[in-house]
Amino acid sequence: MRVCSLASSSKGNCTAIYGENEILLVDMGITLKDLEEKFERLKLSMENIIGVLISHEHSDHTKGILSLVRKYDVPIYCHYDSVDGVLKKTKISSLCVSRFADAEFKIGNFKVSSFKVCHDVCCVGYNISENSNKISIVTDLGHTTKAIVERLYDSRLVILEANHDEKMVLASTKYPPVLKQRILSDRGHLSNISSAKVVLELAQHNVRQVLFAHLSEENNTPALCYSTICDYLQSNGVEPNVNIKLDIAKPNGVGPIFVIN
Numbered sequence: 662m663r664v665c666s667l668a669s670s671s672k673g674n675c676t677a678i679y680g681e682n683e684i685l686l687v688d689m690g691i692t693l694k695d696l697e698e699k700f701e702r703l704k705l706s707m708e709n710i711i712g713v714l715i716s717h718e719h720s721d722h723t724k725g726i727l728s729l730v731r732k733y734d735v736p737i738y739c740h741y742d743s744v745d746g747v748l749k750k751t752k753i754s755s756l757c758v759s760r761f762a763d764a765e766f767k768i769g770n771f772k773v774s775s776f777k778v779c780h781d782v783c784c785v786g787y788n789i790s791e792n793s794n795k796i797s798i799v800t801d802l803g804h805t806t807k808a809i810v811e812r813l814y815d816s817r818l819v820i821l822e823a824n825h826d827e828k829m830v831l832a833s834t835k836y837p838p839v840l841k842q843r844i845l846s847d848r849g850h851l852s853n854i855s856s857a858k859v860v861l862e863l864a865q866h867n868v869r870q871v872l873f874a875h876l877s878e879e880n881n882t883p884a885l886c887y888s889t890i891c892d893y894l895q896s897n898g899v900e901p902n903v904n905i906k907l908d909i910a911k912p913n914g915v916g917p918i919f920v921i922n
């Protein structure tokens with residue numbers, strides 16, 4: 662399978678996971694036009710989308726769903742506990758939505774299971790496997806728990822939030838205190854340093870590749886994210902890009918493409 666981030670920031674998120682003739686999307690927080698253009702660039706066919714897994718209702722994960730469903734009649738997959746919020750936000754018909762619980766299920770050749778994360782609305786992370794290759798995607802979480810991090814072990818690729826630098830959030834003159842509090846809270850977003858701690862643990866549990874995602878364009882920079890995480894790993898005896906490969910997803914660009922086989 663191949664995995665390619667199509668957009669990743671507080672403004673829009675979408676990831677394509679694809680095999681021969683089957684494409685699964687995780688989140689649809691970009692416009693349909695943007696998705697169609699990116700598919701053309703990747704030489705992927707819109708007709709091959711077999712489903713869209715939604716992490717949660719926020720518009721940076723759902724804003725393109727209605728137009729996608731109207732034009733291509735693609736099934737949308739939501740956790741039981743997030744479906745009401747998604748329906749309300751996107752105005753799609755409940756008939757387009759397949760609901761899932763915590764048990765593993767299949768979409769085409771992909772095995773999918775989800776796990777709840779701590780955000781200000783119901784939100785899930787995903788493990789997606791093809792054959793015995795597992796990848797994991799987790800963004801929009803205020804903090805991690807042992808159970809969440811364990812779900813990422815043994816993944817061939819982990820797409821992990823590294824949203825902000827805490828000092829940049831606190832120093833921001835753009836954000837009101839209530840928004841700063843939300844971002845930094847247990848139900849907000851994962852900071853660079855919190856993400857670094859997860860990566861250290863993943864490096865010790867058979868993960869060799871991480872893509873940092875959902876970087877804030879206001880309170881983070883790719884360079885700061887990278888250096889914070891590399892410094893933390895090095896000070897704990899893990900050599901970045903030797904023991905574990907690190908990449909940063911582009912806010913609105915395509916790639917890199919990860920080939921997992």
Ligand SMILES: [Zn+2]
Pocket residue numbers: 670671674719721722801875
């Ligand atoms: Zn988000």
Ligand SMILES: [Zn+2]
Pocket residue numbers: 717719780801
């Ligand atoms: Zn969110």
